[in-house]
Amino acid sequence: MGYGRLESSSTRTQIENETTSNPKKSKLKILLFIAATLIVASAVSAALVMGLRTRANSGSMHPTQAISRTCSRTRYPALCVNSLMNFPGALSASDKDLVHISVNMTLQHFGRALYIASEINNLEMDTRVRSAYDDCLELLDDSVELLSRSLISVAPDGSSVGSTQDVMTWLSAALTNQDTCSEGFDDSNGYVKNQMGDRLKDLSELVSNSLAIYAAAGGDDFSGIPVQNKRRRLLNSDNRHKLSAKHKQFPKWLSRRDRILLDMPVSAIQADIIVSKDGNGTYKTITEAIKKAPEHSNRRTIIYVRAGKYEEKNLKVGRKKTNLMFIGDGKGKTVISGGKSVQDNVTTFHTASFAATGAGFIARDMTFENWAGPSKHQAVALRVGADHSVIYRCSAIAYQDTLYVHSQRQFYRECDVYGTVDFIFGNAAVVFQNCTLYARKPMDLQKNTITAQNRKDPNQNTGISIHACRILPAPDLQASNGSFATYLGRPWKMYSRTVYMMSYIGSHVHPRGWLEWNETFALDTLYYGEYMNYGPGAAVGQRVKWPGYRVIKSATEASKFTVAQFIYGSSWLPSTGVAFLAGLST
Numbered sequence: 001m002g003y004g005r006l007e008s009s010s011t012r013t014q015i016e017n018e019t020t021s022n023p024k025k026s027k028l029k030i031l032l033f034i035a036a037t038l039i040v041a042s043a044v045s046a047a048l049v050m051g052l053r054t055r056a057n058s059g060s061m062h063p064t065q066a067i068s069r070t071c072s073r074t075r076y077p078a079l080c081v082n083s084l085m086n087f088p089g090a091l092s093a094s095d096k097d098l099v100h101i102s103v104n105m106t107l108q109h110f111g112r113a114l115y116i117a118s119e120i121n122n123l124e125m126d127t128r129v130r131s132a133y134d135d136c137l138e139l140l141d142d143s144v145e146l147l148s149r150s151l152i153s154v155a156p157d158g159s160s161v162g163s164t165q166d167v168m169t170w171l172s173a174a175l176t177n178q179d180t181c182s183e184g185f186d187d188s189n190g191y192v193k194n195q196m197g198d199r200l201k202d203l204s205e206l207v208s209n210s211l212a213i214y215a216a217a218g219g220d221d222f223s224g225i226p227v228q229n230k231r232r233r234l235l236n237s238d239n240r241h242k243l244s245a246k247h248k249q250f251p252k253w254l255s256r257r258d259r260i261l262l263d264m265p266v267s268a269i270q271a272d273i274i275v276s277k278d279g280n281g282t283y284k285t286i287t288e289a290i291k292k293a294p295e296h297s298n299r300r301t302i303i304y305v306r307a308g309k310y311e312e313k314n315l316k317v318g319r320k321k322t323n324l325m326f327i328g329d330g331k332g333k334t335v336i337s338g339g340k341s342v343q344d345n346v347t348t349f350h351t352a353s354f355a356a357t358g359a360g361f362i363a364r365d366m367t368f369e370n371w372a373g374p375s376k377h378q379a380v381a382l383r384v385g386a387d388h389s390v391i392y393r394c395s396a397i398a399y400q401d402t403l404y405v406h407s408q409r410q411f412y413r414e415c416d417v418y419g420t421v422d423f424i425f426g427n428a429a430v431v432f433q434n435c436t437l438y439a440r441k442p443m444d445l446q447k448n449t450i451t452a453q454n455r456k457d458p459n460q461n462t463g464i465s466i467h468a469c470r471i472l473p474a475p476d477l478q479a480s481n482g483s484f485a486t487y488l489g490r491p492w493k494m495y496s497r498t499v500y501m502m503s504y505i506g507s508h509v510h511p512r513g514w515l516e517w518n519e520t521f522a523l524d525t526l527y528y529g530e531y532m533n534y535g536p537g538a539a540v541g542q543r544v545k546w547p548g549y550r551v552i553k554s555a556t557e558a559s560k561f562t563v564a565q566f567i568y569g570s571s572w573l574p575s576t577g578v579a580f581l582a583g584l585s586t
Contacts (some may be wrong), residue, residue, distance in 0.1 A: 116135060142173075378400050381396045399440060
């Protein structure tokens with residue numbers, strides 16, 4: 001096949017071994033973090049066991065009715081039964097108790113996996129294997145944090161003391177993290193891959209089971225999308241007339257302060273940190289700015305990046321750097337650039353010119369690019385795994401795998417995305433609104449695919465929603481006079497989910513609309529939908545006849561992929577000051 005996600009290992013150049021700069025210090029930090037986490041989890045577990053009613057048959061070697069019922073709801077029931085039977089308190093637990101116990105057990109498995117995976121940190125590894133290994137440590141660390149949050153949010157009686165949507169999102173992200181970790185070793189062989197396989201055994205299945213148990217206990221709606229929080233209230237429409245005319249373009253529940261902030265020019269915003277290449281700011285590099293930003297902050301930290309092209313290594317807003325907002329001078333003016341690709345013998349995850357995993361991340365008025373070119377295959381411009389992230393008035397420019405919407409809840413507004421193969425991919429719960437998606441000219445014999453969504457589990461609350469956008473050919477593709485076919489998407493994983501709603505679709509999109517990944521793979525388990533699109537490429541008469549494809553005719557069904565219901569944006573987006581449509585239309 002002339003296009004695809006992975007390149008065979010034979011096409012990669014083997015280069016010299018390398019080790020991390022200070023593995024002992026990194027390992028110590030990891031071990032201390034894991035120890036603290038497991039102590040907390042054990043304490044919570046002990047409290048739960050103390051509160052459970054005593055059963056006469058608690059020493060039985062057979063699963064209780066509660067365990068049998070609970071595990072029957074999972075995708076891996078045998079593993080579920082065996083793992084719960086060995087966990088303290090499970091034999092005395094009710095169905096509701098087992099919701100909490102399953103998350104606790106999964107957290108402890110992830111914590112131990114991270115601990116023992118760190119033990120081989122000092123081994124010499126070639127660049128490709130080191131890249132995959134480092135990805136795994138980062139992703140396991142993130143998953144321990146996600147599972148810890150989930151454990152705290154789920155009360156011992158099985159009810160949620162936090163947000164149902166939060167827990168579904170965090171468990172879904174932990175499962176995605178583990179898949180990304182495992183896939184990083186797909187093109188590798190040898191001792192490290194085998195050791196990691198042994199150390200990470202069953203983690204995906206365990207978190208999948210926790211997700212299924214939680215979803216069954218909390219109820220779900222429409223193929224794994226949790227029920228919308230019915231307690232949410234929006235401002236009464238009668239208050240709308242009190243707003244000035246220029247602010248009516250924003251949602252009615254945005255505060256007056258947020259509307260004013262959003263409308264302010266950059267020159268009027270007081271930034272906490274200013275990055276300027278000419279030395280007239282706080283720092284000359286974005287790396288320094290990120291390093292100096294506070295950790296675990298609930299307060300918004302604004303980093304203003306002045307016009308210029310910034311090409312720095314390993315630009316990443318890590319998990320601890322929360323609520324950072326990057327503001328540039330505009331698309332094409334403030335440019336974050338890089339040229340790393342899988343041809344450099346690293347994982348796709350590792351190629352991003354800029355990455356963000358810290359919750360509450362916002363980027364505004366910037367361009368992210370990867371200039372590696374189509375012949376270098378996977379080369380990410382922007383990777384986002386930050387919960388409650390917003391990308392506003394930005395551009396992402398590359399070829400294959402331009403924008404990696406990796407995990408958690410994300411919102412893109414008035415953005416431009418350029419690419420060729422799978423140029424929007426990942427497993428976030430993400431909505432694109434009022435964006436323009438440009439298909440570029442690919443290499444000979446390639447086809448363009450706009451999306452490659454990789455939802456692996458039917459209980460994950462993830463997918464790609466493209467709402468009120470424009471699907472256009474870039475000038476180079478337009479000049480090719482139809483020599484290359486463009487498709488709306490193809491299924492990367494079994495339960496891939498993507499919808500296009502109320503968007504303009506250009507004539508460059510093939511009449512079939514969608515492309516197979518590999519013959520019949522996922523065609524009956526995916527969910528691909530189109531709702532009220534328009535333009536010369538929007539006709540659905542010749543679309544694919546797959547069991548999982550549908551022309552959505554119900555506004556109720558389509559509404560499940562809007563900001564308000566799919567990413568629950570009306571509960572957190574207002575604080576960002578970014579305009580959005582909560583429903584199908586205003």
